[in-house]
Amino acid sequence: MTTLLLPPARLLLRLLERLWLVAVLAAGWWFVSADSTSVYFPALSAIWDALVSGITSGTIRTDVTYSLTNIVLGLVLATIVGTALGILIGELERLRQVLDPFLQFVRSVPQSALIPIVIGALGIGQAPKIYMIAFACVWPVLLNTIDGVRAIAPEVRDMAKAYQIPHSLRLRRMVLPAAMPQIMAGVRVSLAVGVVVMVVSEIFSATVGIGHFINTAGSVFDISAAWAGTLVVGALGYLLSLAFIVVEKAMLGWYFKSAGASSGGATTRTRGKATK
Amino acid sequence: MTTAEHLDLLDERRARHPLAVKGLSKSYGEGSTAVRVLEDLDVRVEPNEIVCIVGPSGVGKTTLLRCLAGLLAPTTGAVMFGPTTMTGPILEVGVVFQDYSRSLLPWMRTRENVSFPLQGKGMRKAARRALADQCLNAVGLPDAGRKYPWQLSGGMQQRAAIARALAYQSEVLLMDEPFASVDAQTRFDLEDLVLHLRKRLGISVVVVTHDIDEAVYLADRVVVLSGHPAHVVDVVEVPFGQDRDQIQTKAEPAFTEARARILGRIRR
Ligand SMILES: Nc1ncnc2c1ncn2[C@@H]1O[C@H](COP(=O)(O)OP(=O)(O)OP(=O)(O)O)[C@@H](O)[C@H]1O
Ligand SMILES: [Mg+2]
Numbered sequence: 099m100t101t102l103l104l105p106p107a108r109l110l111l112r113l114l115e116r117l118w119l120v121a122v123l124a125a126g127w128w129f130v131s132a133d134s135t136s137v138y139f140p141a142l143s144a145i146w147d148a149l150v151s152g153i154t155s156g157t158i159r160t161d162v163t164y165s166l167t168n169i170v171l172g173l174v175l176a177t178i179v180g181t182a183l184g185i186l187i188g189e190l191e192r193l194r195q196v197l198d199p200f201l202q203f204v205r206s207v208p209q210s211a212l213i214p215i216v217i218g219a220l221g222i223g224q225a226p227k228i229y230m231i232a233f234a235c236v237w238p239v240l241l242n243t244i245d246g247v248r249a250i251a252p253e254v255r256d257m258a259k260a261y262q263i264p265h266s267l268r269l270r271r272m273v274l275p276a277a278m279p280q281i282m283a284g285v286r287v288s289l290a291v292g293v294v295v296m297v298v299s300e301i302f303s304a305t306v307g308i309g310h311f312i313n314t315a316g317s318v319f320d321i322s323a324a325w326a327g328t329l330v331v332g333a334l335g336y337l338l339s340l341a342f343i344v345v346e347k348a349m350l351g352w353y354f355k356s357a358g359a360s361s362g363g364a365t366t367r368t369r370g371k372a373t374k
Numbered sequence: 375m376t377t378a379e380h381l382d383l384l385d386e387r388r389a390r391h392p393l394a395v396k397g398l399s400k401s402y403g404e405g406s407t408a409v410r411v412l413e414d415l416d417v418r419v420e421p422n423e424i425v426c427i428v429g430p431s432g433v434g435k436t437t438l439l440r441c442l443a444g445l446l447a448p449t450t451g452a453v454m455f456g457p458t459t460m461t462g463p464i465l466e467v468g469v470v471f472q473d474y475s476r477s478l479l480p481w482m483r484t485r486e487n488v489s490f491p492l493q494g495k496g497m498r499k500a501a502r503r504a505l506a507d508q509c510l511n512a513v514g515l516p517d518a519g520r521k522y523p524w525q526l527s528g529g530m531q532q533r534a535a536i537a538r539a540l541a542y543q544s545e546v547l548l549m550d551e552p553f554a555s556v557d558a559q560t561r562f563d564l565e566d567l568v569l570h571l572r573k574r575l576g577i578s579v580v581v582v583t584h585d586i587d588e589a590v591y592l593a594d595r596v597v598v599l600s601g602h603p604a605h606v607v608d609v610v611e612v613p614f615g616q617d618r619d620q621i622q623t624k625a626e627p628a629f630t631e632a633r634a635r636i637l638g639r640i641r642r
Contacts, residue, residue, distance in 0.1 A: 253476040260443055260469040261491035261542055262462075271490065275481040352481040356524040 140322045148315075149326035156323075157311060158330060165308040166334065168224065169296045172231025176292075177285055180236045184243020184281070185273055194244065201244070204237050213298050222303040227296070234295040235288035239281060246280025247273055279353050282346045289342055293335045308334070388576035389421035389545040391456030393442060393467065398451035399603070400437055411437050413603035414451070419546065424572055424579045426589035429599030430640055435582040438599070439550050442580060443469045455546075465495075468544025470535045472551045478523035478531055478538075485510065485519035488538045495542075509537040512574075513567060529560035533567065540571070546578045547571075554584065562620050565592055573616045586640075590632045591623060598639045608639045 128142045152158040187194050187201075194201075216230050254276065258268050300309025308330055315323035347354070400412040411434040419425045427435050440446040441453055444463040453460040455467065463469075471477040478487050489497075489506040497505075510519050513533040515526075523531055532552060539547050549568075553561040565588060572579055583589050589596045590612055598608040610632050614623055623629060 251473075251476045253471050253473045254479070256440075256445060256469075257471065257477045259445055260463045261494065261538075262465075263491065263494040267494050271482075271493075272479065275479070278481075352522060356480045356522065 137319070138321055140325065144322040145325040145329070148320070148322035149329065152311070152323060152326055157306070158308070158327070161306055161308045161311045161327075162330060162334065164224070164306045165296055165300065168227050168299075168307070169231055169292050169338070172228045172296070173235055173285070173288060173292050175228065175232040176235035176288055177239055177281075179232070180239025180284065180288075181243050181274075181277075181281055183236075184240045185247055185269060185277065187240075188244040188247025188277070189269075189273065194248075201241065205241060213295060214302060227299045227304070227307075230299050231292050231295050235292045238287035238291065239284040242280045242284025242287075243277055246277030249280070250276045275352075279350055282350060286339075286342060286346075289338055290335070293331065293338070297331055389578040391466070391545070392418055392420050392454075393546050393578065393580070394418040394454045395438070395441060395448070396452050396454060398438075398441060398448050398453065400434070400441060400446065401449045410449075410603040412441075413601075413605050415599075415604075415606055417597055417606065419578050419580055421545075421578055422572065422576050423594045424568070424581065424592050426593035426596045427580065427582045427599060428584070428586060428589045428596060428636060428640065429604065431584070433599050433601070434604040435599060436550055438604075439469075439548055439580065439582050443467060443548050445469075465543055466545045468539030468542045468547050470532070470539050470547060470549040470552050472554060478534060480522060480524050482522075483519065484515070484521055484523055484526065484534050487523060487534060488519075488541050491538065491542045505541050506537070509541040510534070512540060512571065513537045527560075529556045529564060532556060532564060536567070536571070540575070540577075544577065546580065549579065549581045551582055551584060553588070561588070566618075566620070568592060569616070569618055586633055586636050587624065589636065590629055591618060591620070596632070596636055598636055600640060608636070610636055 124142070131139060131141045132143065134141045149158075187197060212234070213230065216226075216233060250273065254272065257263075258272055263272065296307075297309040297312070300307035301313045304310040308327055312324050312327035312331075315321070315327060395415055395417050398412060398415040398417075399410065401408040401410045403409055415438065417425070417427075417438070427438060429435050437446065441448055444453065444460045444467065447461075455464060460467075478484075479490070482490065485503065485506045488509055489502040492502045492505060507516075507519055510516060513536050515530060515533050515537065518526055518530060518534065523534060526534065536547070536552075547568075553564050556564065568579055568581070569592065571577060579592075581589070581592055583592075590610075593612050596608075596610040596612060597606055598610065599605070600607040612632055613628055614626070
């Protein structure tokens with residue numbers, strides 16, 4: 099992330115630029131909710147107190163560590179499996195044609211609808227949750243990887259043929275980097291999916307985790323704590339997407355820079371969704 | 375192999391074998407929907423010769439070049455390199471694609487792009503690097519190795535693509551409309567580069583082009599394709615030898631004559 103390299107003053111400015119709206123909304127919420135007597139919409143000050151006590155004397159820290167571990171491992175697993183399978187399917191046209199109806203089907207199924215079933219089938223414990231997250235996250239990565247591989251320009255394929263590039267080298271140095279912009283776009287989608295699945299999987303059957311925290315708070319009508327947990331999930335999602343941007347910049351430096359250059363390395367037929 | 379051997383390699387690369395198509399026909403599609411594009415072609419590229427292929431758009435020039443490269447299998451007939459029948463791409467034949475901005479990989483520096491095919495051949499890193507630098511030098515890009523392709527101009531990218539073909543030990547360079555998308559001055563420079571490389575390295579070159587002036591300026595022989603399916607309607611010998619000059623050569627009566635003859639053939 100370039101902001102990390104900026105001098106402190108400009109860094110501060112950037113941060114303010116990003117956070118002012120959040121601050122305004124939070125302040126608005128704080129004052130509007132100050133006199134709230136509603137059980138379900140407690141005052142923000144009460145939520146804040148619940149958050150602080152959750153962190154200092156409660157389980158939030160353990161919960162966050164647990165949840166974070168799950169989602170990171172789940173995402174990494176999904177990315178590896180999705181990319182590997184995606185390259186295989188994208189490269190083997192026959193295989194793709196055979197699988198096409200199935201892939202089209204998967205494309206339109208909402209992944210989170212499967213959570214209760216899969217949790218039921220896999221049972222409680224940490225590993226099933228990680229698999230669940232990976233299972234939900236693998237599809238966007240897989241589908242994007244297939245698209246990315248198939249979008250490789252015929253000129254590039256001709257080049258590999260004419261110069262007799264061996265398979266392994268071709269996959270590693272040509273196909274994978276060519277599909278990388280699409281793969282990263284897939285991971286970005288998976289990230290959002292993963293956060294939802296992470297929380298929901300902990301609501302269904304868990305003894306720890308931020309989803310569990312929210313669920314327990316809700317079941318004992320500590321609505322302020324439930325809200326606090328929800329805010330933590332939001333913050334977690336935000337931090338994860340920041341981390342994602344750092345990873346993406348590192349993996350795709352050439353892509354962002356060449357898109358800025360006039361001749362922009364058009365090795366694939368442009369990526370569907372450009373992320374910043 | 376050592377680095378020193380590779381230094382010699384570039385200078386001592388002489389085309390030793392002719393590249394030829396014999397009775398080549400090519401159809402796209404199968405059965406009743408098959409379309410014959412090339413019909414019974416005989417084209418022969420002698421060692422150290424430059425042959426240009428011209429013809430109207432869509433006649434089948436690219437198809438012929440892809441057959442010569444071993445990228446397309448002929449429907450009938452054969453592609454021969456020396457005494458052997460080609461069944462796929464071979465080391466001795468390098469291809470420079472028309473769309474250089476796509477054929478150079480944007481995630482590799484120019485030097486890596488040039489040496490990428492060498493990596494496939496299992497050459498060691500130091501040797502690859504030395505040969506790549508030497509080829510970049512030979513095409514007039516001594517400082518581009520560390521840059522990415524998208525940091526280079528169109529003409530420079532095309533030079534890099536030529537360097538890649540040279541590095542690959544090719545004795546024969548196949549070029550499909552190589553200079554179609556660069557400005558006039560760059561185009562002249564690149565044409566002279568091709569003439570220079572032919573003379574210095576002793577390689578053979580096949581250039582597909584739309585531009586008849588370019589064909590006559592570069593070629594020892596111009597092969598004119600026409601018709602559906604395409605066949606060779608004329609082969610024009612160009613008598614200018616290995617040293618040519620953009621202004622003088624193009625002012626010679628023989629130049630105008632060859633040009634008019636080819637134009638007449640294509641128009642008809
Ligand atoms: N993969 C393909 N499948 C079917 N038909 C093809 C294919 N490639 C080319 N053709 C057809 O073959 C004919 C010759 O195409 P080719 O690209 O060789 O022409 P060309 O002489 O290179 O044209 P241009 O000067 O426009 O580049 C065209 O009519 C084209 O439509
Ligand atoms: Mg063509």
